[in-house]
Structures are given as C-alpha cells and as structure tokens.
Amino acid sequence: MTADVENQKVSLDLEPHADLSPLATAVNKLTDDDGPRNEGLITYCKKLVERGASLQEDKGQGSVNEVLQKNPALRSELQLEHHTNPPQRPASSCFLDLIYDDTSSELVLKTFLKGITSDEAVASSNSLYGKHSVLYMAVDTCNELRVQTLLSYKASPWREEPTGELPLHRAAERGHKNIFHVLLCAMKGEASKVDLQNYTMSLMETLMENWKRNTDHADCYKRLFEADIELNLNEEHIGRTAVHVAASFNKQEAVSNLLQHGAFLGARPWLTKDTQCPSVLPSLKASTLEKAMAGCIKHLPHSNTQQESEDLNNDNHTLLFDYRFLLPPDAANQDVNEVATLMDISRSKHHRRVIKHPLVQTLLYAKWRKALPFYMLNLFFYSLFVTLLTVFVYSLRDLRLLETDTEKTDQSEAINNLYNRIVVIKIFLLALTFYMLGREILQIVFLGIQYLKNIENYLEFLLIISVFILCIPNLNIEFIRHLAAWAMVVAWYEFVLILGRAPPLALYITMLRHVSWNFLKFILLFGALIVAFTISFNMLLQQPQSSEAIVMSTGEFEYSSLKEHFSNNSLALASTVLMFLIFLFLIFLVLMNVMNALAITDTQEVVDDAELYSLMSRLELVYLIEAVLLWCLSKCYTSVLKSHLGSLQLLSGKISEDRSKFVEENPSPSKLDDTTAQCLRNHRMVYLEGLEAEEREDRMNAMLRVENLLRSVVKESPEDVKRILAAVKSGQ
Structure with missing residues (x-):
C-alpha cells in the first residue's frame, strides 16, 4: 500500500503477493462468536469490498467465496449492492x-x-x-x-x-x-x-x-x-x-x-x-x-607527485609524523596534555618499551628541547639547595662545637657571628625546602599511585623531613652529626639523579641504578653464606671480632692476626685452616668473581635500559610540567601561563576538528640530530622491507587462490574446460 500525503489519496493493492490477499487473510481470521474482535474484522472486510476487493480469490486456502458460503449471514453482509471495480494495481x-x-x-x-x-x-x-x-x-x-x-x-x-x-x-x-x-x-x-x-x-x-x-x-x-x-x-x-x-x-x-x-x-x-x-x-x-x-x-x-620513491640516504629526505592517535577528539578546541597517552603506555609493563619507537623518540626529543628551560631552572634551584644545605650543616656543627667550648674560652663574639650567618642560611634553605615540598605534592597529585612505586620519592621526603628537623634549635650535637650525614648522602644522590635526566648522562645513571640493584639482590641471596662463616669463625676462634668475616670477604684477610687464635691441637688446627680455605674459595674467589662477571654481562642490557630510562625520565618531566601549567590555567588564566604552555606544546592546534588531517601551520620541516635521524633511517629501512615482504605474500596468496579456483573448475566441469580450450585454439 502506498500513500500520497499531499493529496491525501491512498492507493491500495488488493491482490495477493503471497498465498492470500488482505481480504482473504481477514476472512480466515473470523470466528463464530460476536465479540468485538469479529466486529472490527467485519468492518475492515466491508471497507476492502467497497474499494473493490474480489470475493472470488482462488489462492491459498480456497477462495473467499468458499469461505463465505460456510457462513451465509456473513456473506449477505459483505455482498454489497454497489460493488466497485478493484483499482488498478500499482506498478x-x-x-x-x-x-x-x-x-x-x-x-x-x-x-x-x-x-x-x-x-x-x-x-x-x-x-x-x-x-x-x-x-x-x-x-x-x-x-x-x-x-x-x-x-x-x-x-x-x-x-x-x-x-x-x-x-x-x-x-x-x-x-x-x-x-x-x-x-x-x-x-x-x-x-x-x-x-x-x-x-x-x-x-x-x-x-x-x-x-x-x-x-x-x-x-x-x-x-x-x-x-x-x-x-x-x-x-x-x-x-x-x-x-x-x-x-x-x-x-x-x-x-x-x-x-x-x-x-x-x-x-x-x-x-x-x-x-x-x-x-x-x-x-x-x-x-x-x-x-x-x-x-x-x-x-x-618534495614534488606534487605521490609516486616519488624514498631515498633514505638523501639528507633532504622528508617524513611526515602523524600523532593524532595520542590526542583526544577535543584537542582542537581546548588545551590538553599532549603526552598523557604516552604516560599511560609507560606505566604498562608490557608496553613501555614502545616508548623507544622512533616516532615517540622524535616527539620526546622535540618536547625535551622545549622543556629544557624548565629543567635547567629546577636544576639551578636544587643545586642551590644542596649547596646551602652543605654549608648549613657544617655551620651548625661548628656552632655546637663552639657552644661546647665556651666553658674553656670566651668565644661569644664568634658564636654570635656564626649564629647570624646560620639564621640567614636557614631562611633561604627553608624557602627552597618548601619549594621541594610543593614539587613533591604536585607529583603526588598528577602521578597518583605511580609516585609511590618509586623509591627515590621516599628519599626526597626523607631529605625534606631531615632539613626541617635540622632547623630545630638546641639539638644534641651527636644527633645533628648523624642526621646531617644521612641528609648529605641523600641530597647529593638526588642531585646525581636530577643530572641523569639529561640525555648525555642517562647511560651512567642507569648503570649506577642497574648494577646497584643487581648487586643488592645478589648479596641478599648469598648473604646467608657470609653469616654462616661469621658464626663459624666465632665458634672456632673464640673471639668477639669474628664478624670481621664480612670485611675479609672484600679481600682484607689479616691472616697473621688470625693465626694467633689458632688451636695447638693438630685436628682443631686442620679444621680451622680448612674452614678458612673454604671461605677463601667460596667468598673471595667465587662470589667476588661472579659479581664482576654479572656487571660485565649486563652491559648491553644496561645500555638498552639507559635509553628507555632516559626517555621515560624526560617523558615524566614533560608530563608534569604540562600538567602543572594546565592546572594553573584552569585556576587562574593568564597570558604568561598561556604563552609558557604554548611554547611547550607542539601538537595542539594542529589537528582539524574532523581529525582527518593535520593543519599545516608551519610547512617548513624540522631538522633532526644525527643520532635520531640514523635511528629513524634504520627503522624505516626495516619497515619498508616488511611492506615489500607483505606485498609479495599477498600476490602469492592471490595466485594460489586463482590456481585453486582453476583446479576446482577443471575437476567439476572438465568437458566445459575442453570446449573453451578448443574454442581458444580455433580462434573463436
């Protein structure tokens, strides 16, 4: 049924497409009762008959006429005097x-x-x-x-x-x-x-x-x-x-x-x-x-033609990097953290090595150059903090010593001068300490649970707490000495780690971390042997200094001093000497050489980890800087903050709203450094070789499918194939 809405005319197709027409379908639904359902069906049948529906249909379950003959009352009701001809069926x-x-x-x-x-x-x-x-x-x-x-x-x-x-x-x-x-x-x-x-x-x-x-x-x-x-x-x-x-x-x-x-x-x-x-x-x-x-x-x-072949050895060889998959759909309309997705990848244990991909390396290289001023500013503040802390602890120690010596000599003037200097240093030191505390709080906010997984962050909090304690007046001199000693180690260790964020130094910092961690695991594993020999020497030599076995494991044996404690009994002497020889073999010869071999064999792994650690360290720094700037902009929008964020970001504003292409704001390409360019060139060569191999495999699979199709045709219809071949030979 089709309807013309404008003219309010309805064209009905009253003939059947399948087994029954609309009238026959309705009639077959009628029953002998007088319920409302039957009344509605009868009204519907009347309208169909008025429009020309035929009572003589002979499809399906019999003609409508045969159905109506079984119910004469219904037939007389539907058999109208003015029966119109059925309308012409639509095409x-x-x-x-x-x-x-x-x-x-x-x-x-x-x-x-x-x-x-x-x-x-x-x-x-x-x-x-x-x-x-x-x-x-x-x-x-x-x-x-x-x-x-x-x-x-x-x-x-x-x-x-x-x-x-x-x-x-x-x-x-x-x-x-x-x-x-x-x-x-x-x-x-x-x-x-x-x-x-x-x-x-x-x-x-x-x-x-x-x-x-x-x-x-x-x-x-x-x-x-x-x-x-x-x-x-x-x-x-x-x-x-x-x-x-x-x-x-x-x-x-x-x-x-x-x-x-x-x-x-x-x-x-x-x-x-x-x-x-x-x-x-x-x-x-x-x-x-x-x-x-x-x-x-x-x-x-370089030309308008897309068929230009790649020349990887050409210094002007240009590649286009597409970073759309890193940015959310609304990146064209609002400021976003451009490396947030990369941070998600770096947090995944199974995917973090993807950070070493040339596409990501190139982005981080460019972002690092943008973030370098922020890094240098942080390095300057921390260098000033370490310097002031070092001067402060020495001045504090000298003050305590002078106060102790006041009973012997009158040094009140020197004490006052030193005390005034300490006050000035303390003011600047506390200001820098609050800067460090704020930096750690921001890391907790933006890194979340990942912050707690890094042991270096605990050391930084330990350092901050130590500084606050050292600033408390009238502390015991012995306590100050020990607390200051630990604070110095942590402070200068953190200084080394901050320097290690720079790419040229990342290798050496990673070697320090990697070898230290491996040796710690190794010592924890074999430390039981050293404890065993310590107890053994204590039992054999009967001296409280037998814990010197730990020192002896480094090669300092002092055999002559040990010989004084040997027993005169030949059997006891043999037992002691044998124990010492076993210690010499297992600890000094075997254990020490295993540790040296461990450091040597891990060299390549250290180099690989150094590259990854350097990239992840730079990534974390860039992520934190962008996150802080975005947070500050959300709280207080200023043109200064906006300009700093704009100077750091590379991708925002270069993606069109439909994300189908990058907006070419700066058509001039950027030149890569030699190391990054060579890494990208090598990766590109491997990628192009893989594409060629895939194309060859696709062509081979297509040929195999054609061959299998021909085999099936020959097998199912050999006579037809013979006729086709004969027609080809005859030139028809």
Whole structure:
C-alpha cells in the first residue's frame, strides 16, 4: 500500500503477493462468536469490498467465496449492492510479484522496469518487501546483479531500515565485498566522498562481529579506509569507540589500522574502573602499537607527485609524523596534555618499551628541547639547595662545637657571628625546602599511585623531613652529626639523579641504578653464606671480632692476626685452616668473581635500559610540567601561563576538528640530530622491507587462490574446460 500525503489519496493493492490477499487473510481470521474482535474484522472486510476487493480469490486456502458460503449471514453482509471495480494495481505491486517469484531472472526485472515510466521505476525500486526494502533484501540474499539493477533505477542506498541499518550494514554482515563496493559508489553519487561519520561505530561492530565467517570481511574493512570515505573513528556508543570494539574481538590488525587513521588510543569507556591506564591497552600487543606507530610515519614527497620513491640516504629526505592517535577528539578546541597517552603506555609493563619507537623518540626529543628551560631552572634551584644545605650543616656543627667550648674560652663574639650567618642560611634553605615540598605534592597529585612505586620519592621526603628537623634549635650535637650525614648522602644522590635526566648522562645513571640493584639482590641471596662463616669463625676462634668475616670477604684477610687464635691441637688446627680455605674459595674467589662477571654481562642490557630510562625520565618531566601549567590555567588564566604552555606544546592546534588531517601551520620541516635521524633511517629501512615482504605474500596468496579456483573448475566441469580450450585454439 502506498500513500500520497499531499493529496491525501491512498492507493491500495488488493491482490495477493503471497498465498492470500488482505481480504482473504481477514476472512480466515473470523470466528463464530460476536465479540468485538469479529466486529472490527467485519468492518475492515466491508471497507476492502467497497474499494473493490474480489470475493472470488482462488489462492491459498480456497477462495473467499468458499469461505463465505460456510457462513451465509456473513456473506449477505459483505455482498454489497454497489460493488466497485478493484483499482488498478500499482506498478510497484507487480514488481513485488516478480521479486516474490524466485524464478524471475534479472532480465525479466530489467524488462519490466524499462516498460514503465521513470517515476514508477523509481517507486518500484524503492518499494518495501515486507518491512524491508527490496534493495536490502537483494543485499541480504547476496544477489549482486539485482543490487546493481535496483541501484541503476535509483533505489536509495541511504534508506534506513526499521532497525536503523542501511543496506551497507547487511553487505558488511554478509561479507560481500563486491556489493559493499557497489553500494559505496552509489552512496557517493556525484559527491567526492561518502559521509559515514554517523554510521562508523555500527559498521565497525557489524564487521568485527562477523569477521570470522568470511575472509572477505577484511576487504570490506579496508574499503572503508580509502580516500573517498569519511569516518568518525572516535564516535562513542555506550561509552566505547571503534578501538575498543576491535580490541574486544582481538582484531589486532584492525586496531593498528584504526590508530594509524587517527583513532584515539587513550579513550576510556564510561565503566572503566582502572583510571590509571586506558582499558584498551591490556588488550593490545606491544607489536600492535609498534606497527601502528610505524604506519604513522609517511614519506612526504618534495614534488606534487605521490609516486616519488624514498631515498633514505638523501639528507633532504622528508617524513611526515602523524600523532593524532595520542590526542583526544577535543584537542582542537581546548588545551590538553599532549603526552598523557604516552604516560599511560609507560606505566604498562608490557608496553613501555614502545616508548623507544622512533616516532615517540622524535616527539620526546622535540618536547625535551622545549622543556629544557624548565629543567635547567629546577636544576639551578636544587643545586642551590644542596649547596646551602652543605654549608648549613657544617655551620651548625661548628656552632655546637663552639657552644661546647665556651666553658674553656670566651668565644661569644664568634658564636654570635656564626649564629647570624646560620639564621640567614636557614631562611633561604627553608624557602627552597618548601619549594621541594610543593614539587613533591604536585607529583603526588598528577602521578597518583605511580609516585609511590618509586623509591627515590621516599628519599626526597626523607631529605625534606631531615632539613626541617635540622632547623630545630638546641639539638644534641651527636644527633645533628648523624642526621646531617644521612641528609648529605641523600641530597647529593638526588642531585646525581636530577643530572641523569639529561640525555648525555642517562647511560651512567642507569648503570649506577642497574648494577646497584643487581648487586643488592645478589648479596641478599648469598648473604646467608657470609653469616654462616661469621658464626663459624666465632665458634672456632673464640673471639668477639669474628664478624670481621664480612670485611675479609672484600679481600682484607689479616691472616697473621688470625693465626694467633689458632688451636695447638693438630685436628682443631686442620679444621680451622680448612674452614678458612673454604671461605677463601667460596667468598673471595667465587662470589667476588661472579659479581664482576654479572656487571660485565649486563652491559648491553644496561645500555638498552639507559635509553628507555632516559626517555621515560624526560617523558615524566614533560608530563608534569604540562600538567602543572594546565592546572594553573584552569585556576587562574593568564597570558604568561598561556604563552609558557604554548611554547611547550607542539601538537595542539594542529589537528582539524574532523581529525582527518593535520593543519599545516608551519610547512617548513624540522631538522633532526644525527643520532635520531640514523635511528629513524634504520627503522624505516626495516619497515619498508616488511611492506615489500607483505606485498609479495599477498600476490602469492592471490595466485594460489586463482590456481585453486582453476583446479576446482577443471575437476567439476572438465568437458566445459575442453570446449573453451578448443574454442581458444580455433580462434573463436
């Protein structure tokens, strides 16, 4: 049934498409009772008869006339005196009859559509087959010829079904790549692109859910990312984006492709409990991230032609880096922390080595140069703090010594001068200590639980507390000596670590940390042997200084002094000497050489860890600086803070709102240093070799599919193959 809304005219199709007409269907529902349901059906039947419905239908369960003969009263009620002729059936109804008849060929459909007017052909192509359009049903049955026929007569590929789906969704579910492509071409029409931004999420869900059924789903997926398609990869549905959908189905290749095209890696679902890292990260392999990052590095040709080959040895070789996957969708409209997503990656034990990827290294190299003034300022303040603290503890010690000596000599003037100097130093020292305390509080706020996982942060708090205690007057001189000694060790150790943030010194700081930690574990493991020998020497030599076994383990034996305590009994002497020789062998020869070998064999691992530690250290510093500036801007907006943030950020403001491309504000490329350039060149060479290998494998697989198809054709229809070959040989 079709309706003309403007003229308020309704055109009815009273003939059957299937087994029964509308009148026959209603009549078969009638019963013998006089209930309201029967009254409504009778009224409906009267209206159908008034409009010309035939009482002589002979399809299905018998004609309407035969049904009415069983109930004469009903027949007399429906048999009207003024019976109109049935209206002429619309062309779309006749077309549906052909669609319903499975034996109708595409040639019959085309012939019918050519024989009616263009308006009727369009209406027929857009008619409904039940609750779905005929185009949707043709896609559902994977009838490519019928789909092309309907589209050629202007069947609308944009018509939504009652479920909100497009025919494209059904093609994606069926995995029919040819129909999928035909529909996209029809949806594009005369435009340059197909706007699927509102359907991105539903299409991704459909493809991911049905990917295992047919390998052609991968081809449909790749078709969506061609240049003539507009997608919104960060569209949210129930708090999830396309990346979460692909990761939930463990489609690593799809996730990598989404990230390369601008999907935000750091998107978090609404129901995520762990706020410290995006929920999608645990579902990804580190290799997936590396592949995505490799795909975000593209060759930028110097000429307008895109076919220019890459010359990796050319000093002017230019690459374009795409960092869209690191920034949230609203990065174009508001200030965001550009390295927040990288911090999430660095906090993941299984993914943190991805930080060493050249794409990330290059970004951190550039960000570090921007953050260098902030680093130098912090280094200056801490250097001043360590210097003042050193002078302060020595002055405090001298003051206590002078106060102790006042009973012997009168040194009141020297005490007063020293006391005034200490007061001045204390004022500046406390100011710097409060600066350090504020710095630690900001780290706790912005790093959260990660702050508590670093033992160096506990040392910094210990140092701050020690300084506050040292500033308390009238402390015991012995207590000051010990507290100051520990404070000095911690203060200068932290100074070394701050210096280690600089890239040239990162290797040596990492060696210090790595070797110290390994030796500590080693000593804890074999410390029981040293304790055992300490107890043994105490039992054999009968002297309280037998704890010297710990000192002896470093090579200081003092054998002559030990010999004085040896027993004169030959058996006891042999036992003591044997114990000493075993100690010499196990502790001095074996244990010490194992520790030396451990330090040597860990050299390469130390170098690798040094690079990672340096990058992570710089990343944390840049993250904290940006986080503090953003927090200050949110509390008090000033042009000074805004300019500092702008000088630090590189990506914000360079992404268009649709995230399809970067805005080229500065077309001139940046020159990399030699080390970074060589690292990037080596990585690019490996990546291009991998692409060539994949292309060769794809060509080989295509050839194998063709070969298998030919084998199946030869096996199933050998006679037809012979006739074709004979016709080719004869030149027909």
